[in-house]
Amino acid sequence: MKKNQHLIVKGNVIDRGQLKWGALMLPEHVRMLREWRDDEPAKHKPHLDEEELDLLQEEIGLAHQRQCMVELRYWSDGLATLSGVIVSIDLFSRTVQVLNGTKAVQIGFNDLLGIRLID
Structure with missing residues (x-):
């Protein structure tokens, strides 16, 4: 049935x-x-709860430590994705710098929506 x-x-x-x-x-x-x-x-930008933000923080820290490829989902006047390696995490300016090919892109913490590790 x-x-x-x-x-x-x-x-x-x-x-x-x-x-x-x-x-x-x-x-x-x-x-x-x-x-x-x-x-x-x-x-409208999706709202992340505390648990999702904690998981996002852990994944970003792990990806930065391993220096592995990631796919980031972020909000930039709409949903956008970016693939690359996390080069630096700046806690003062609250940004993540991602090296995409030869150019570096900075994404604010408030704009991040998700991350996926690509091994």
């Missing part, structure tokens, strides 16, 4: 979310809502 991936259990109630309203809406409205939902995250 195939499981319905749209079902969400909230307490004792099984909620189908937007699935239950799909039959009552015109296809044009559904398309417009999907487009609106896809555009929405790109307009």
Whole structure:
């Protein structure tokens, strides 16, 4: 039997979310809502909680210590990515300097969203 991936259990109630309203809406409205939902995250910077910030700090420290390739996700008027090696971490100016090929790029701590080590 195939499981319905749209079902969400909230307490004792099984909620189908937007699935239950799909039959009552015109296809044009559904398309417009999907487009609106896809555009929405790109307009606002995501907020990281304390646990995510701690994990991000640990990963940056480990990558700097190992001098290995990383892929950084950061916010620069939209979501952006950068691959390179972390050259320095400046606690005074609160920036991370990443060597991408031959050029060095500085990214502020407040703009960092995620990091992935590439070994």
